[in-house]
Amino acid sequence: MKKIPVGVLGATGMVGQRFLSLLIDHPYFEVTVVAASERSAGKTLAEAGRWMIGGEMPSQFAKMTVQPVDQVGDVGLVFSALPSDAAGPTEIAWAKAGALVFSNAGAHRRDPLVPLLVPEVNPDHVNLLELQRQHYGWSGGILTNPNCTTTHAVLPMRALHDAFGLTKVLLVSMQAISGAGYPGVPSLDIIDNVVPLIKGEEEKVEWEPRKLLGTLGAQGIEEAQITISAHCNRVAVIDGHTECLSLAFERPPADEAELIAALREFKAEPQTLNLPSAPTHPILVTELADGPQPRRDRDAERGMATTVGRVRRCPILDYKLVLLGHNTLRGAAGGSLLNAELMVAKGLIKA
Amino acid sequence: MKKIPVGVLGATGMVGQRFLSLLIDHPYFEVTVVAASERSAGKTLAEAGRWMIGGEMPSQFAKMTVQPVDQVGDVGLVFSALPSDAAGPTEIAWAKAGALVFSNAGAHRRDPLVPLLVPEVNPDHVNLLELQRQHYGWSGGILTNPNCTTTHAVLPMRALHDAFGLTKVLLVSMQAISGAGYPGVPSLDIIDNVVPLIKGEEEKVEWEPRKLLGTLGAQGIEEAQITISAHCNRVAVIDGHTECLSLAFERPPADEAELIAALREFKAEPQTLNLPSAPTHPILVTELADGPQPRRDRDAERGMATTVGRVRRCPILDYKLVLLGHNTLRGAAGGSLLNAELMVAKGLIKA
Amino acid sequence: MKKIPVGVLGATGMVGQRFLSLLIDHPYFEVTVVAASERSAGKTLAEAGRWMIGGEMPSQFAKMTVQPVDQVGDVGLVFSALPSDAAGPTEIAWAKAGALVFSNAGAHRRDPLVPLLVPEVNPDHVNLLELQRQHYGWSGGILTNPNCTTTHAVLPMRALHDAFGLTKVLLVSMQAISGAGYPGVPSLDIIDNVVPLIKGEEEKVEWEPRKLLGTLGAQGIEEAQITISAHCNRVAVIDGHTECLSLAFERPPADEAELIAALREFKAEPQTLNLPSAPTHPILVTELADGPQPRRDRDAERGMATTVGRVRRCPILDYKLVLLGHNTLRGAAGGSLLNAELMVAKGLIKA
Amino acid sequence: MKKIPVGVLGATGMVGQRFLSLLIDHPYFEVTVVAASERSAGKTLAEAGRWMIGGEMPSQFAKMTVQPVDQVGDVGLVFSALPSDAAGPTEIAWAKAGALVFSNAGAHRRDPLVPLLVPEVNPDHVNLLELQRQHYGWSGGILTNPNCTTTHAVLPMRALHDAFGLTKVLLVSMQAISGAGYPGVPSLDIIDNVVPLIKGEEEKVEWEPRKLLGTLGAQGIEEAQITISAHCNRVAVIDGHTECLSLAFERPPADEAELIAALREFKAEPQTLNLPSAPTHPILVTELADGPQPRRDRDAERGMATTVGRVRRCPILDYKLVLLGHNTLRGAAGGSLLNAELMVAKGLIKA
Structure with a gap:
């Protein structure tokens, strides 16, 4: 070719x-x-x-x-x-x-x-x-x-929306410094520190998934009716955004296993078409109790997958989980x- | 004496x-x-x-x-x-x-x-x-x-419960390594990394505030009816836990200013009694858009205050905010x- | 007054x-x-x-x-x-x-x-x-x-020059990010990294002590005849420059104890005059085998002292030691x- | 096979x-x-x-x-x-x-x-x-x-010894935490800090190159007559040891270019034999004024090369340089x- x-x-x-x-x-x-x-x-x-x-x-x-x-x-x-x-x-x-x-x-x-x-x-x-x-x-x-934070969140959101009808997502991110480019974040702002604000980021994360999961009709895209609340933080990590999510569903899965199965089984066109940069598994679920972690999991599937872990019940919404993805590879x-x-x-x- | x-x-x-x-x-x-x-x-x-x-x-x-x-x-x-x-x-x-x-x-x-x-x-x-x-x-x-994470959360929770009737708290923490003692967290686990699990911590944070905000009667303490969902992370910070909270109330404040006023005006017995280690202001509210931050705010009031910032509406619960406190001083x-x-x-x- | x-x-x-x-x-x-x-x-x-x-x-x-x-x-x-x-x-x-x-x-x-x-x-x-x-x-x-790196080196150099006649100093520094001001060092340059160059710094460190230890005569200052070789590095430390020195003398001390005594006994006009910002001991010598360390020793004497440790023989020059000082306090x-x-x-x- | x-x-x-x-x-x-x-x-x-x-x-x-x-x-x-x-x-x-x-x-x-x-x-x-x-x-x-620190130093030492007759090496290292294994270095010891001691390391670095560069005769190995002085530090780097060297020679090169040429032209049996893990160039010389740096250069030649930079005159010995290598790959x-x-x-x- x-x-x-x-x-x-x-x-x-x-x-x-x-x-x-x-x-x-x-x-x-x-x-x-x-x-x-x-x-x-x-x-x-x-x-x-x-x-x-x-x-x-x-x-x-x-x-x-x-x-x-x-x-x-x-x-x-x-x-x-x-x-x-x-x-x-x-x-x-x-x-x-x-x-x-x-x-x-x-x-x-x-x-x-x-x-x-x-x-x-x-x-x-x-x-x-x-x-x-x-x-x-x-x-x-x-x-x-x-946006990089949206990208990694929307992969499991797609899988879970299809399976269980997503209604609410409360998301708190811990984002890598590479997301701010170079020179980007001054070292005096982030070593031994957390910055609990990334300008404009929360607005993007609260809106972009609604367009992504929306429906394309003759008039354009009708947004998905999912309510998202985001809090975005910067932490002392080179690459890899970590996100803690609480989720509510129309038809909640019966247990963690059912939710995990929906993530593991998720495949889509890039996998079917075997695109050169497509990950074999766009969503990985780690078995490790303390995973996923940015330094250890960001390079999974050449940085093109989202890794999910710690799936468990949420006392306020339905389920909680953690997800992790490479922000300058799949995320950009x-x-x-x-x-x-x-x-x-x-x-x-x-x- | x-x-x-x-x-x-x-x-x-x-x-x-x-x-x-x-x-x-x-x-x-x-x-x-x-x-x-x-x-x-x-x-x-x-x-x-x-x-x-x-x-x-x-x-x-x-x-x-x-x-x-x-x-x-x-x-x-x-x-x-x-x-x-x-x-x-x-x-x-x-x-x-x-x-x-x-x-x-x-x-x-x-x-x-x-x-x-x-x-x-x-x-x-x-x-x-x-x-x-x-x-x-x-x-x-x-x-x-x-627990250190509870301690700093429960100060504003008390002020807000008194003022507006707290019903739900969704809390995501980014906790300092000193919380794990010495030798504690191996450096290979935390430099350029986040660990999204602190064993046993979430259970403590979801329960302790219920006892703290409970009512002491003749039979003992009746727990407060507040539902708490916690996600606790370890980050590369020496001292100072940062916590992102979303809160729901029985009688939500009309706006951010009303919520902030309740925090600022909060005083209690340690201040009245002028205890030697008591902070003049147990709860500080920072004006800085990107505050509070652990390295910059943990030593406020000799490490005995909780600093709150970024008060704003939550699309899912009522309000969101960030709080920060010194985990081995006030927190321990x-x-x-x-x-x-x-x-x-x-x-x-x-x- | x-x-x-x-x-x-x-x-x-x-x-x-x-x-x-x-x-x-x-x-x-x-x-x-x-x-x-x-x-x-x-x-x-x-x-x-x-x-x-x-x-x-x-x-x-x-x-x-x-x-x-x-x-x-x-x-x-x-x-x-x-x-x-x-x-x-x-x-x-x-x-x-x-x-x-x-x-x-x-x-x-x-x-x-x-x-x-x-x-x-x-x-x-x-x-x-x-x-x-x-x-x-x-x-x-x-x-x-x-310069901050010179300042902390020249205090023990003065004491040792007086006692033993300093002739050569080979100095390798590991300098804090605060030395570059704000915004200063980009975080992408220093987290999980060392930068082995600080522009213009080595020239300063190789020359300034010669003027400082020089003799003021009618014509001005005659530089001290000490040969200095410097290598300056930036490391992921907030405050506190660490410097590894090898030293040669005209009349080398008989042993480590004699060298340490010269450092410990050093006092000068600021101490005699009891200046408000003067440290009681301008040079501290730590007993700890793995000291001094920036986070642990930079605040000694309110950041106005230089702490020395690890005094030992050098196989090439006469003695080796490590010194540490706060770069934006005494150093600036x-x-x-x-x-x-x-x-x-x-x-x-x-x- | x-x-x-x-x-x-x-x-x-x-x-x-x-x-x-x-x-x-x-x-x-x-x-x-x-x-x-x-x-x-x-x-x-x-x-x-x-x-x-x-x-x-x-x-x-x-x-x-x-x-x-x-x-x-x-x-x-x-x-x-x-x-x-x-x-x-x-x-x-x-x-x-x-x-x-x-x-x-x-x-x-x-x-x-x-x-x-x-x-x-x-x-x-x-x-x-x-x-x-x-x-x-x-x-x-x-x-x-x-030892990992010796390994990366001895590659350029071999090339320079062959070309110019090495007599003295003064070496200051800034070593990665992975060198201490897992759990290894506690995070409270190294974040925002430098530890100016690695037990036993200096003794190894001062002796091992003498055996490595020694001559094998009928009675065993006769050590090379090179005097080495080492100072070893631990810094907050995941992988990659950085070393600052000052060197003296029997027949010093005329200028930096001659020294660099000797490094660049160095090849040996692993390259001739085309061993599977051998780097094409065992010694790389970077052109960047602020190189080499651990995070940026440790993976060169799949972590099997030593990268050298900042070659310049030393006012005390003959030349100074910086070198960098991956401590758990080529170094272990x-x-x-x-x-x-x-x-x-x-x-x-x-x-």
Whole structure:
């Protein structure tokens, strides 16, 4: 198969570099364009900043020249790791010019015509692109993946909603510092400390799952009627968000075993289509009494799975559990990449 | 005033040393006995282990000889920092022999005849001692303070229960490593990690506030009818437990301001009696959007206050907030010491 | 005694706030001016940034209005916590206008007419101010304290140089993140990591002790002939620099005991003059086999002492040891304050 | 090629599990025996303890039954990850019974008849086994790899000794917590802290390179005449030891470039023989001004290389540099495995 040339917008940041690392020897895609802000434009990627992922920057990227991101390039598919404020107008410019933009930014998630997509959760929402193109008159388009905290929560939420009818979710997160990018969180704020606020995060987590679990009709997406209450904290962890959930259901499972079975048996299109980045098991359930833990479980299924543990009764809602996922892999670049793979596998993108 | 001679049981551990440090130049008490397990007995305190609090061990303690804790000593008041398994029979032996035991251990908290005491919350529960003595025939007695996580939660719970009638509390904690003592949590378990389980902790947090907020009648304590759901996590923080709470009320406050006012205005007997270790304000409310934080707020009011922040609506229960307190000061040794000060100030203990 | 009004330049930063906290209820000084960059000027201190030291900003400072630092204020003594680039011209402007500037910045340390002062080490160097005023025609003047890493090394160096004639020092530091200010070191750079470079630091550490231990003559300071080799690292510690030293002497001590005695017996003018911020023992020697340690020893003598441990033979030079000191107290604001106290006590500054 | 059955002694510990993980699908070896202390014997590996490396224990090991380590098993080659005290007699028992023991323990390193081996450094020392067998009358034998800190230092020391004649090395280490095993370092000792002592470590580091760089003659090994001074510290890093070295030479290189060239060009038998675990480049030299760093460079060459950076003049000795290596891979299990691969490739072990 001839590879599809792709670009990475915001290629010098933390998530941009994650996109690059995931695109090394990718079976569908080949990076031909790297773009970033004016500050980096004209430099090589190696000159523009260190390889945050560890070790030396892979040689195939080190010598690529960074293009200015506001100058639309000659490539039909781009991954966007832009900061949200820059992402708004820039992604539209690329979409207008014919590119399909797979965005990790928050700028367009609330647009009712932009799919907020997790392939295991709402693969049919890609069809919203039709409405988007009609309405905006773009030859390209924009697809987003949700916030990292939402992404890992919505996988088990999908499985449990299907099985038992989810009605309420109370979620408290303990989020990794990599979620704030680089330089991001000052060390004086987080060593021997917890920061019980991540600006704008709770609003995203309380709303995004409603769109993700919503129903696509002729008029667009009808939100799922699930009430979510979120409290988001930053902790001294490099990668991996831990989330404590209490859940209420329309038809609660009879016991923990029934709930766990619904999680373990959950499979979806990415697994059926055997997408290159898809985890074999999108939801893992750990047997360990004190699991999951970020350092020990974040790399499960190459960082593309959500690991669940500590399923037990909740005295207030129905059940409690803990979940854990890699925030810059499945929670960011990996999630966006999986979205693009889904569209290729469905024949919606061609080389 | 002539000082009351006191002993510290478990004087070589983390909490034992906190007792010692708080008893330096104490206006009511003077340490005359230090006791610990067989392993340390006969050594001086300096030989028995390093001063965990920092710097050199204060000279007045360094040369004291450790007595075996299972051999009842000649002192009428002891503070117990024993591990729970040792605390059970040992504290009873001291109580039988006439000592008033102020225990930080969990062993007797569930005994319906043992007061579980926080002076701002249920000072009248000291009267349970009468029933205890009658029933067990002890000339001394046992009083306990709650688990560190409960202690800091129950202060605002008291204020809010009085004002609005508390019905439900969903609590997620991020607890400091000092809560597990020394050596305690292995560094390989907690650096770049979160451990989403603290054995036995959730059971304590879900039950202790019911006893603390209960009513003492002729038959003993009638538990408060509050439903609590807890999820307890360990994080890489030295001192200071952070707790995210969602709360439901019988008569919810009209807005955040009303809830905050109830917290700010809360005062109780320790403040009226001007107890030496009492905080001027047992509950502080921070104005900072990203507060409270353990490293920045744990030492407020010499570690004896609970700091509350981020009061806001909860889409599922009524309100959400974050609270923070020092787990080895107010949450352990300081809490127990305040209990003893309360009894002295009330004339129930004499020099 | 009537208090001397003082200003703090760079009052909104980490070191500036340390100056403020040390000046609360100071017996000699009273803060009447707080100045900072344009960005903060006109705001109150509380508006200009959070109180990094912990808890709430003391009320006496919270409402003070920040003055622009480049506009010379009406005060005869200022402490400067400015960043080095801004410090250069700004401190000169204040000195010209008649203020005595006690600077923690690096800008003027290399000026042969500016004293680099540690009161226990070279108190006579204050006399260099005469030459400085003559030469530059300033009515005020500039005095600096050394870099934090130098400060803690030079205290034992002075004691050992006096006793045994120091010739070589090989020094490897493990420095706290607070040394880089706020926001300073990104958490992604330091959690689960070591950064083996602190820009410009090694040059300072290899040179400053030569000036500090030098001899003031009619022509200025003649540097001490000591060869220093430094390697400076950043580690995940909040406060407290740890330094491993190997030392060579003209007349090596016969054994460890002789070296330790020279450290323990060291006293100097700040102790004789009983300066308010002076430690009783400027050099402490710990008995603990695994000491000193930053979290456990940094607060010794209110952060104003250097703690030494692990004195032993070096197979290459003569002896090895470890030392530890608080980098933002004695190593920065506290050191500068002690310099000012020295001049007051010597009658060189009057109210 | 038929695989050689091997055993792992101390299979339940940190280093034991690293051996197991490196032996998954190994081209030469197949694990048929796992042994540990009485406490674990009879259990399955999964029952005996959690998989410290992360995620779930590989299924091929989970169900293996742990044998008691003091009962010699039916296998001709074992890797020993035993604690040093247990390793002494136990490894001798296995050697007597005919097994070739590749030991990571310190017990026999000082035995003049036991090779202390790093394949790039002293591959000819395997021949010492002949003398060992003759003298002790064992049908098997014992080979050791050095301490983790020595291992990473001795690779560049070999290259530089060959090129310039090394005479003195002053080494200060900042070592990872995984080096102390599990539970190992208490978190209260290392978060926001440095511990400037690792018991016994400095003695090892000052002596082992002399044996490693020594010459094997008819009478055994003549130590290299290099004087080493070590200071070893523990820091809050999970994996990866950082070491600051100052070096003196008989024939110092003319400049940094000449020294770097000697490191870059260094190759040895493992590379020539293309051993399965051998790094392509045993010594990497980073271009980054602030490298190497443990979290960013420890995994270079699958954790089997030493990365060097910051090469510069030393004012006291000749040159300074920083080096970094993975302490539980090349520094422990990986180093021992490479020793065994060397002997297979040389035809000294047969299936």
